[in-house]
Amino acid sequence: MIALSVRDLSLAIGRTNIVDAISFDVAPGEVLALVGESGCGKSVTAQAIMRLLPAAIRQTGGEITLGATSLSNLPARAMRDLRGRQIAMIFQEPQSALDPLATVGNQIAEALRQPLAKVRAEVRQMLVEVGISDPDRRIDQHPFELSGGMCQRVMIAIALIARPAVLIADEPTTALDVTIQAQILALLRRLAAERQTAVVLITHDMGVVADIADRVAVMYAGRVAETGPTAAVFATPAHPYTALLLASIPRLSDVPKSALAVIDGQVPQPADYGAGCRFAGRCPRADRRCVAETPALRPVADGRLVACFHPVGG
Amino acid sequence: METILEITDLCVHFPGRGGAPVRAVDGVSLHIAPGETLGLVGESGCGKSTIANAAVGLLAPTSGRVVVAGTDIVGASPRLLREVRAQVQMVFQDPITSLNPRMTIGTAIGESLLVRGRAAGAALRARVGELLQEVGLRPDHADRYPHQFSGGQRQRVVIARALALRPALLVCDEAVSALDVSVRAQILNLLVALQARYGMAMLFVSHDLAVVRHVCDRVAVMYLGQLAEIAPRDALFASPRHPYTRALIAAVPDPDPAVQRARVSVPLVGEIPSPANPPPGCRFHTRCPVAVARCAVDVPALRSVGAAMVACHLA
Ligand SMILES: Nc1ncnc2c1ncn2[C@@H]1O[C@H](COP(=O)(O)OP(=O)(O)OP(=O)(O)O)[C@@H](O)[C@H]1O
Ligand SMILES: Nc1ncnc2c1ncn2[C@@H]1O[C@H](COP(=O)(O)OP(=O)(O)OP(=O)(O)O)[C@@H](O)[C@H]1O
Ligand code: SF4
Ligand SMILES: [Mg+2]
Ligand SMILES: [Mg+2]
Numbered sequence: 001m002i003a004l005s006v007r008d009l010s011l012a013i014g015r016t017n018i019v020d021a022i023s024f025d026v027a028p029g030e031v032l033a034l035v036g037e038s039g040c041g042k043s044v045t046a047q048a049i050m051r052l053l054p055a056a057i058r059q060t061g062g063e064i065t066l067g068a069t070s071l072s073n074l075p076a077r078a079m080r081d082l083r084g085r086q087i088a089m090i091f092q093e094p095q096s097a098l099d100p101l102a103t104v105g106n107q108i109a110e111a112l113r114q115p116l117a118k119v120r121a122e123v124r125q126m127l128v129e130v131g132i133s134d135p136d137r138r139i140d141q142h143p144f145e146l147s148g149g150m151c152q153r154v155m156i157a158i159a160l161i162a163r164p165a166v167l168i169a170d171e172p173t174t175a176l177d178v179t180i181q182a183q184i185l186a187l188l189r190r191l192a193a194e195r196q197t198a199v200v201l202i203t204h205d206m207g208v209v210a211d212i213a214d215r216v217a218v219m220y221a222g223r224v225a226e227t228g229p230t231a232a233v234f235a236t237p238a239h240p241y242t243a244l245l246l247a248s249i250p251r252l253s254d255v256p257k258s259a260l261a262v263i264d265g266q267v268p269q270p271a272d273y274g275a276g277c278r279f280a281g282r283c284p285r286a287d288r289r290c291v292a293e294t295p296a297l298r299p300v301a302d303g304r305l306v307a308c309f310h311p312v313g314g
Numbered sequence: 315m316e317t318i319l320e321i322t323d324l325c326v327h328f329p330g331r332g333g334a335p336v337r338a339v340d341g342v343s344l345h346i347a348p349g350e351t352l353g354l355v356g357e358s359g360c361g362k363s364t365i366a367n368a369a370v371g372l373l374a375p376t377s378g379r380v381v382v383a384g385t386d387i388v389g390a391s392p393r394l395l396r397e398v399r400a401q402v403q404m405v406f407q408d409p410i411t412s413l414n415p416r417m418t419i420g421t422a423i424g425e426s427l428l429v430r431g432r433a434a435g436a437a438l439r440a441r442v443g444e445l446l447q448e449v450g451l452r453p454d455h456a457d458r459y460p461h462q463f464s465g466g467q468r469q470r471v472v473i474a475r476a477l478a479l480r481p482a483l484l485v486c487d488e489a490v491s492a493l494d495v496s497v498r499a500q501i502l503n504l505l506v507a508l509q510a511r512y513g514m515a516m517l518f519v520s521h522d523l524a525v526v527r528h529v530c531d532r533v534a535v536m537y538l539g540q541l542a543e544i545a546p547r548d549a550l551f552a553s554p555r556h557p558y559t560r561a562l563i564a565a566v567p568d569p570d571p572a573v574q575r576a577r578v579s580v581p582l583v584g585e586i587p588s589p590a591n592p593p594p595g596c597r598f599h600t601r602c603p604v605a606v607a608r609c610a611v612d613v614p615a616l617r618s619v620g621a622a623m624v625a626c627h628l629a
Contacts, residue, residue, distance in 0.1 A: 037494040133584075147585045177357040177521070179601075182565040182581040204495065207567030210574045231571045248499035249569050250528035256547060257506050257529065260499040266464045267494060 002065075003028045003198030004049070004087070004166045009062035011044055011053070011222075018270045019045055019222045021061065023297070026198040028165065031189070033209040033230070034202045036219030037267050042202045046168045049200075050089055051079045067165060084111050088159035092171035094151035098143040104154050105139035111158045126157045131187055149180035153187070160191060167192070170202045185212050206249055210234060218242050221268055221278035224297060228304030238300045238311040241279045277308070285310040317381070318401075318483045318515045319346040319369055324378035326364045330590045337589050338364040339375075340539040343616075348482065351509060351516040353530035353547075355523055355562070357586055360536040362519045366487045369517060370404050371395055383482055400430065403476035407488035409468035413460040420446075420456025423475045430479070445474040449504060466497035473504065480512065487519045498525075505529060523566045527551055535559045538597040539589050545622030555624040557605075558598050596627065604628060 004026045011019040019041040026032045034042050047053045049064055051071060064071040066086055071079065088111075091097045099107055108123045109116040116123065120139070127135035130153040143151055152172060159167055169188065173181035189212050192199045203209060209216050209230060217227040218239065226239035237243040247261030265282045268274075277283070280290040289309055297305040300314055324342045327335040339361040346352045354362050367373040368380055371387045380387050383401045385394060406412050413422060424442045427433045433441050443453030449470040460468055469489065476484055486505070490498045506529055509516060520526050526533055527547060534544040535556065543556040554560045564579035584601040587593055593600050599609040608627055616625040 037496060149585055177586065178523070178565040179357065179561055179582045180585075182567075182579070183583070185567075186581055205567070206495075206569035207574070210569050210571040211567040234569070234571050245495060246569065248496055250499075250502065250522075250524045251569060252524050252527060252551065252563070252566060253568070253570075253573070254528065256527060257510075259503050259506075260528075262500050262503060263496040266466055266497060 001027060003030075003067060004200065005063075005065040006045075006049065007063040007065070009045065009048060009064065010060045011041070011048055012058050012060045013056050013270070016270045017060070017222060017273060018057070019048070020273075022217075022219070022222075022224045023062075024217050024224070024227060026166065026200055028198050029193055029196040030215065031192055031199040031201055031213045033213035033216045034200060034219060035204060035206065035209050035216055037204060039267060039269070040219040041222040042204075042219060043170055046089065046170050046200070046202060049168060050083065050087065051076075052089075084164065085162045086164050087166040087168070088162070088164040089168040089170065090152070090155045090159050090172050092174050094148060094155045094175075095143060097155060098151055100143055103140050103142055104146070107154070108157050108161055111161050123157075123161070126161045127154075129191070130154070130157045130160075131183065132157075149176055149183065152176060152180075152184055156184075156187065156191070160195065160197065163195060164197065166198045166200070168200045168202070171204070172201070173208065174203070174205070181208075188212065206234075206246060218245070221273060222270065223278060223307060224305075225279065225308070226304065226306045227297070228302060232302035232304055236302070236313060238304060238306040238314060239279075239308050240283050240285050240310070240312060243312050244284075285312075316348060317345040318348045318350075318383055319344075319517065320379070320381040321345065321365070321369065322379040322381075324365065324368060324380065325376045326361070326368060326373065327376045332590075334590045337539050337592060339368070340589075340592075341378075342536075342539075342541055344534055344541070344544060346483065346515045346517060348515055349509075349513040350532065351518055351530045353526035353533040354517060354519045354536065355521065355526050355533060356536035356542075357562075358521065359586070359589060361539045361589070362521075362536060363487050365536075366404070366485050366517060366519050369483075370402050370485055371399065372404075400426075400479045401482045402485065403479065403481040403483075404485040404487065405469070405472050405476050405489045407491050409465060409472045409492075410460065412472055413468060415460055418457050418459055419463070419471045422460075423456070423471065423478055426475070426478050432479070441478075445478055448477065448508065449474045450500070464497075466493055466500060469493060469501055470504070473501075473508070477508065477512075481514060483515045483517065484509075485517045485519070488521070489518075490525060491520065491522065502529060523563060535562065538587065538592050540597060541616055541623070541625060542598065543622055543624045543626075544616075545624075549621040553620070555619050555622050555629040556598075556626045557602050557628075561601075561603070596625070598626075 002025045007023050008021040105116045109119050124135050173184050213230045216230045218225045220241050226242045244263045276291040280286040295307045295309050297307045300306050322343050326339040330336045382398050385398050420442050424438050490501050533550045535542045542558045561582045568574040582601050595611045596609045596614050599605040614625045614627045616623050619629050
């Protein structure tokens, strides 16, 4: 069974493509990580799924399906009904995503579209589930009275109280300290499993992916470079970008001061994407074909798909 | 012992919103030997940047001593400060705000040499070209403006500018935190190579433990304005003595799913208290998994345990 399916999603600003035919599926209770460097199109993909794209960005192709419902041609009103109930989202900056003028309890009740007085017990229980201590006091407080980690817990409570089938979390821990990040990741993992929520977790941190994701899609410059089970992708990365990215990260286990693998150059801007493989300009394995043709995602070992003419180890 | 930076009993208190001052740094002592890299880690708001700013004289301490290359810079005359500044340079997180958008990068890099009369004209231009090459850029980049570079290239420019006077100490405050992963590796390799080549000391401030372990010789762990532990890198990571150091290391997710999932780490509970109202006793006791009654009352002194200095009653 599939909770969320994204097929060949393409997005553009004017005539400039920013996301090119990306596809992925997420099953109930599964965590899929969408990982990639700044500007590769993670957040706009999430906004497209939620049908909350900024005015400047257009969907130029593709199909998004939530359970059995195709979202692409859904009227705006029906989409509004789905949001929150079937599919919910949390963001990087919890403080700014919350309404500064409404109490925690009112904001969570709002997600149930009920007055707080009617659902207070349920809201309180949700605060307990997301690990907020002293829920009876917190329920009537405002966001400014809470720390960043607590605000993110409140966001998770808002997102999950209506038991949506799909949760999209865009860098939910990037603004938080590591010890708080560990708490939030453990919480997301537990709730996804208990409630069988399908989670799309957006991050640029390979450590977060390794910690929580069942499967991963590595994005580069608006395309999926490689996707598959997290363990397989990390153990034997097949795309040259994935391999170099993993080798360029300092780890607690590496030799201090040893040279890290380097990817020459920098991530291209959408206006410079050009024809061919978008990694070709930085890729040590690139040849003439890579510059001219776009590699399609095709299967390699261990249930993986990779978009490369010359995959590592193949 | 010869030191390039010696900080003694440093306190920096800021006026707080509701009366109580923010005790951003509260009695920290540390030193850096010539050529050594000291890492400064800890969670947001623990006082890392405040220490970095005090070390370069950008901020006047509430009390304590800051001695740079033998000169006490607290209350030093502007002339003396200016001389000391030639020995200490700083690189910040955001390269775009630390460069003047209307100045070519060649002018920015050469400015300190020109102002101090170290070089001018063709010699200055040649020296700027050398500096650009040292950081992996080209001499002909000198005539470009900051907006014509990527974030990683701008950080190289900032590093070249900091190197111009051949400082004895480079203070890096989250110098790689805003960079993409693939570019961060380039800059880390550059810093390690430059340090080996010139033997300059570094105070390397970061919230990223893996990065700190990669570049530093010794590491200081801060919690709420104070040192929890300071130790040689390998001792700190192999046998962390302070419960906070242990929690911090355990919370760094390993980018290897097999390793990460085999770890049995219990996340710390609780939130970080406010530095305007730090807990009594050990400041960490409200979140400490092994705290005993005494921890809520007695302030643990920093004392030496093995190769480390640790502020914990149970260490
Ligand atoms: N509102 C917008 N208007 C114009 N361009 C945008 C807008 N939002 C995103 N873009 C562009 O679309 C591309 C993809 O951006 P996106 O925000 O999805 O990146 P991301 O992968 O989420 O990056 P980050 O890790 O920095 O959050 C980028 O080139 C970005 O500049
Ligand atoms: N100019 C200032 N006025 C008032 N309070 C300040 C000032 N500068 C810093 N603080 C406070 O002092 C404490 C320490 O801040 P500092 O910037 O040194 O922390 P940090 O460890 O560098 O954190 P981060 O990891 O977020 O950069 C914080 O509580 C901060 O809010
Ligand atoms: S397709 Fe070519 S350029 Fe792209 S990653 Fe593979 S080898 Fe490199
Ligand atoms: Mg984003
Ligand atoms: Mg700081």
